Amino acid sequence: MKHLYLLFLFVFCFSSPTFSQVTLTADGSGNTYELINSVLAPNYDVVEVPDCKHTTFGRHIDELFDADLNKNVFRFFAHANEDDDRCKNDDRQRTEIKSYDKSPENLKAIEGEKVVYKWKMKIDANFQASPNFTHLHQLKSVGGDFSSIPMYTLTARKGTPDQLELRQTSTDDQETLKKVDLSLIKGHWVEFTERIEFGTNSYYSIEIKRVDNQTIVFEYENNSIDNWQNGAEFVRPKWGIYRSLNNVQDLRDEAVLFADFSIEEVNTLSVNDLKTNNQIIKIFPNPVVNEIQIINYFPEDYSQIYIYNVLGKLIDIKQKNSSNTHNISHLKSGTYFLIFKNDEKIISRNTVVIQ
Structure with a gap:
């Protein structure tokens, strides 16, 4: 037992970032799916794409060099007429990445944990959102009574004007907590910081900030909100573009850019x-x-x-x-x-x- 304690102490003294924070950064090598899987679920597959339907296009997530950030970034494609939902549903389409049950334990949030999610995103200046839903990020439960509906969702929606909505539920009745004019983020790199304590009557906040001038374009905070769905085994994050095809005439081909994903547990043992x-x-x-x-x-x-x-x-x-x-x-x-x-x-x- 003494040797086990010394080994544990060594691990935390020299390797604690490995366990408390996980980052996913584009490297431009071209093996994009392999890179994503190596971080979010080694030896498994966390990439959800319509490659099987739109085979002539090839991979729907790749990497390119971005001059604004001066680094490689991820590019997620969604084609209005060619793509579907992984050959499973034809009324919607998705190009997303996630963590799931095959992911390392520190990528699966459980009740009582505090987690900080960070990432950067850029949608085109002429981005077109569906009037139904265009999800860009979700926190979704696995297991339990309400696993079919995301606990938190950031979705773009066509309107007058188009909006980015923050939606939440701890049951099956999702509501909009706050929305912002989508034009404030169109055509700009924005950085997201999402902080959450998983549990009932717990803490949640999110901030969206322009990378170029550090202007905060969206923020929300709640110190007493239900951040757990009954019977859930764990909660996983998702990023990408997941949109309805019920009004496909409102859509166009999109390429959404993402960079610098980070998942950090802030209450691991020190x-x-x-x-x-x-x-x-x-x-x-x-x-x-x-x-x-x-x-x-x-x-x-x-x-x-x-x-x-x-x-x-x-x-x-x-x-x-x-x-x-x-x-x-x-x-x-x-x-x-x-x-x-x-x-x-x-x-x-x-x-x-x-x-």
């Missing part, structure tokens, strides 16, 4: 957490199968237990109860780190092995 006193609180039995018993030898009590896996990802939060016992049968076999806290003060750090 080195400072590991420096706290150990064995002030005892856990029995250890190893454990289903249930742990807590004995506190310290005058100051704890209020919560934060459970992390060996990668430092927050897996669960337990509230103190009168019996001082906690069922952990839902956790997979392996080693976990338990941080006992009273508000934000750390009382004890313990290691437990689940059989």
